[in-house]
Amino acid sequence: MIEVKNLVRTFKSGDRTIKPVNDVSFELEQGTLASIVGKSGSGKSTLLSLLGALDKPTSGDVVVNGVSLASMPDGKLTEYRRRDIGFVFQQFNLIPNLSAVDNVMLPMEFAGVRKAARLARAKDLLEQVQLDPEKHVRRINRLSGGEQQRVAIARALANEPKLILADEPTGNLDEQTGDHIIELLSSLSRDHNTTILVVTHDRALANKTDRRFRLQQGRLSEEPARTRVGAAAPA
Amino acid sequence: MSVLARSVGNAFRNKVRTGAVVAVLAVAIGLALSMLVANQAVAAKVTELNASVGTVLTVNPAGGQGFEGGGEPLTAEQAATAAAVPNVTGVVGTKALRLRNATEAAAQSAAGTQGAGTQAAGPGGGQGGPGGQTTTTLTTSLTAAVDAGTLGNRNQAGEGTTGSTGTTQPARTMSLPITATGTGAEVDSTGRALEITEGSGLGDYTAESTNALLGTTLAEKNGLKVGSTFTINDQTYTVAGLFDAGTSFGNNALYVTLPSAQTLAELPGELSTMIVTVNSMENVDAAKTALQDALGTGKADVTQGQRNLETAVSSLGSVKNISFIAFVAALGTAGLIILLIMVMLVRERRREIGVLKAIGAPNRTIGLQFVLEALVLVALGSVVGAAVASFASGGIASALISSNSTTAAATTTGRGMPGGAAGFPGGGAGLPSGGPFGGASQLLTTVTASASPGVIAAGIAAVFGVAIIGALVPALLTARIRPIEVLRGE
Ligand SMILES: Nc1ncnc2c1ncn2[C@@H]1O[C@H](COP(=O)(O)OP(=O)(O)OP(=O)(O)O)[C@@H](O)[C@H]1O
Numbered sequence: 001m002i003e004v005k006n007l008v009r010t011f012k013s014g015d016r017t018i019k020p021v022n023d024v025s026f027e028l029e030q031g032t033l034a035s036i037v038g039k040s041g042s043g044k045s046t047l048l049s050l051l052g053a054l055d056k057p058t059s060g061d062v063v064v065n066g067v068s069l070a071s072m073p074d075g076k077l078t079e080y081r082r083r084d085i086g087f088v089f090q091q092f093n094l095i096p097n098l099s100a101v102d103n104v105m106l107p108m109e110f111a112g113v114r115k116a117a118r119l120a121r122a123k124d125l126l127e128q129v130q131l132d133p134e135k136h137v138r139r140i141n142r143l144s145g146g147e148q149q150r151v152a153i154a155r156a157l158a159n160e161p162k163l164i165l166a167d168e169p170t171g172n173l174d175e176q177t178g179d180h181i182i183e184l185l186s187s188l189s190r191d192h193n194t195t196i197l198v199v200t201h202d203r204a205l206a207n208k209t210d211r212r213f214r215l216q217q218g219r220l221s222e223e224p225a226r227t228r229v230g231a232a233a234p235a
Numbered sequence: 236m237s238v239l240a241r242s243v244g245n246a247f248r249n250k251v252r253t254g255a256v257v258a259v260l261a262v263a264i265g266l267a268l269s270m271l272v273a274n275q276a277v278a279a280k281v282t283e284l285n286a287s288v289g290t291v292l293t294v295n296p297a298g299g300q301g302f303e304g305g306g307e308p309l310t311a312e313q314a315a316t317a318a319a320v321p322n323v324t325g326v327v328g329t330k331a332l333r334l335r336n337a338t339e340a341a342a343q344s345a346a347g348t349q350g351a352g353t354q355a356a357g358p359g360g361g362q363g364g365p366g367g368q369t370t371t372t373l374t375t376s377l378t379a380a381v382d383a384g385t386l387g388n389r390n391q392a393g394e395g396t397t398g399s400t401g402t403t404q405p406a407r408t409m410s411l412p413i414t415a416t417g418t419g420a421e422v423d424s425t426g427r428a429l430e431i432t433e434g435s436g437l438g439d440y441t442a443e444s445t446n447a448l449l450g451t452t453l454a455e456k457n458g459l460k461v462g463s464t465f466t467i468n469d470q471t472y473t474v475a476g477l478f479d480a481g482t483s484f485g486n487n488a489l490y491v492t493l494p495s496a497q498t499l500a501e502l503p504g505e506l507s508t509m510i511v512t513v514n515s516m517e518n519v520d521a522a523k524t525a526l527q528d529a530l531g532t533g534k535a536d537v538t539q540g541q542r543n544l545e546t547a548v549s550s551l552g553s554v555k556n557i558s559f560i561a562f563v564a565a566l567g568t569a570g571l572i573i574l575l576i577m578v579m580l581v582r583e584r585r586r587e588i589g590v591l592k593a594i595g596a597p598n599r600t601i602g603l604q605f606v607l608e609a610l611v612l613v614a615l616g617s618v619v620g621a622a623v624a625s626f627a628s629g630g631i632a633s634a635l636i637s638s639n640s641t642t643a644a645a646t647t648t649g650r651g652m653p654g655g656a657a658g659f660p661g662g663g664a665g666l667p668s669g670g671p672f673g674g675a676s677q678l679l680t681t682v683t684a685s686a687s688p689g690v691i692a693a694g695i696a697a698v699f700g701v702a703i704i705g706a707l708v709p710a711l712l713t714a715r716i717r718p719i720e721v722l723r724g725e
């Protein structure tokens with residue numbers, strides 16, 4: 001359960017202040033698959049970074065399972081990012097001189113998972129995102145954009161987080177692979193009760209989610225609910 | 236993939252830069268280690284010099300340093316007076332005797348060239364005792380182990396002067412006299428403990444005894460071993476032990492107890508010299524003045540045998556200081572190189588550090604990763620640097636010493652020694668002892684700067700210590716990088 005309360009983030013650029021996140025409030029039940037759409041520059045990545053404790057809001061708060069992020073010290077925020085959050089960055093942000101497997105193992109290393117266990121899990125996750133096994137040990141800077149994107153998704157799933165924040169996770173993927181990723185995220189929310197918030201420009205993807213938000217100049221609005229694809233047909 | 240493995244990997248991310256950094260570090264570390272090795276070698280030498288001769292004063296009868304000799308002999312009361320002077324820790328009286336081979340003496344006497352029983356010449360051993368001092372000459376069954384040489388022959392011929400040219404005496408080959416010293420303790424004339432190589436010492440040096448200590452070459456020349464006997468003035472002596480003074484002249488000598496020598500000379504209570512030991516190097520000057528005052532300028536001359544050595548020691552001391560400063564400076568440079576490189580790397584990898592934080596890496600893990608990366612660079616630099624040091628340290632040490640000791644060496648030769656070479660009957664082969672009067676320059680060149688593993692290890696430990704400090708600053712800087720950095724473009 002995640003509650004977002006009157007979240008505001010402003011930036012100063014010159015003498016102007018811009019508000020990419022302007023008084024945003026919403027709640028997500030655990031296990032929800034939600035999407036945010038919006039024009040470029042509307043503040044989607046900024047909102048996601050506030051939810052993922054990468055950045056601090058100018059005002060407002062995010063409450064995760066009853067715990068307020070605003071009141072957490074930095075050390076706890078690091079732990080929150082490590083244990084509870086899986087973040088898929090718009091620009092992937094993988095470590096370029098490490099292999100795909102090593103990148104996926106990193107969050108598990110920080111969480112203190114034993115080496116054999118994290119290697120096995122990293123390989124399993126890379127298979128789930130359909131990365132060719134021979135590319136598992138290839139260095140990141142020798143993988144294609146789409147391949148890197150899938151490694152980034154695998155890394156976000158590494159510590160079995162309760163909340164996955166994915167910034168355009170299918171932007172670099174062909175339709176078929178993209179569909180597979182959506183199916184993967186969908187099954188996580190269904191079977192593992194993982195809350196998933198996806199930022200996307202892809203209308204088709206958005207239509208497959210439980211809840212759809214739209215961000216316009218920092219303001220969030222929700223679109224009417226639709227039947228989720230893959231869920232049981234209405235009677 | 237562990238933190239360490241990642242650090243090693245990161246250290247080699249840019250191989251050209253790593254190579255350059257390691258090379259620069261190697262120079263700094265190599266220099267630091269060389270300086271440390273030089274410093275240790277010189278420090279060891281200084282300690283050795285200070286311990287051996289740094290604190291010894293020699294007291295001779297007043298006027299005893301000229302050619303003719305004169306004044307009053309030293310007495311046991313004066314020894315007591317000297318012992319009462321502040322900072323004096325020990326007074327050893329000696330009585331020098333000059334031994335001639337009985338057969339040779341008889342032959343020379345027959346030829347009519349031998350003067351009186353006493354002769355204006357000093358003993359030819361040890362520290363170069365007083366030239367011109369009255370020394371009793373006795374006969375012995377021993378044959379000297381050293382040939383007289385040109386000067387020696389001239390002196391033996393009875394002229395008693397050195398440096399006079401145009402001597403018309405026919406060249407005659409004869410052996411040198413042997414120096415017999417009655418000593419009040421088991422020390423040589425420089426106050427240094429006798430190095431007994433075989434047998435034992437004489438036990439109580441303040442009691443009469445018919446035991447003697449022989450120099451190794453003298454014993455060898457005469458076919459004597461521990462337990463053998465020989466005579467001085469028809470008195471039979473037993474070889475109790477053999478000593479090694481380190482030089483052939485020094486070993487052409489023997490020691491008996493002080494009372495024995497006084498009895499042989501028929502001068503009980505009389506001393507030729509007193510070796511006065513002062514408690515520390517700093518007090519030597521004050522003690523010298525006090526001693527001179529206590530004994531009276533008209534009665535005794537107090538000389539500081541190690542004057543020139545002091546110059547050598549202080550010269551070595553400055554080499555020690557210079558090398559230490561250079562060590563610290565090179566160490567600091569290595570630390571600074573690490574600091575700058577790591578600051579550069581942290582700035583360069585800002586975004587990556589942000590990523591690590593964004594996926595939950597604790598600050599200490601990231602800091603540790605950077606410190607380890609710095610240590611990988613330092614380890615490589617140390618390996619190359621230690622190799623450089625092991626080749627360069629000898630050269631660096633001797634370069635340091637030779638450039639620094641030029642003045643010291645010049646002073647040494649200029650100053651000369653009390654009594655001068657003139658007083659030595661056996662001047663043929665130069666100075667009798669390689670010890671305190673061997674010349675400071677000679678001492679300085681004996682500083683061996685070998686890169687001992689212990690010193691190198693200590694140096695490398697210091698390098699790592701400095702590197703950790705140098706790397707800690709940038710590592711702490713990583714803590715201030717915020718995870719939001721990942722959203723910024725490169
Ligand atoms: N650190 C910052 N300083 C100043 N302005 C910023 C900063 N970060 C973001 N912005 C501005 O905030 C606005 C929202 O940025 P954001 O990255 O959230 O957009 P977005 O919705 O993710 O766009 P896109 O779809 O292109 O990724 C932009 O106008 C951007 O220029």
Ligand SMILES: [Mg+2]
Nearest residue numbers: 044045090167
């Ligand atoms: Mg964005």
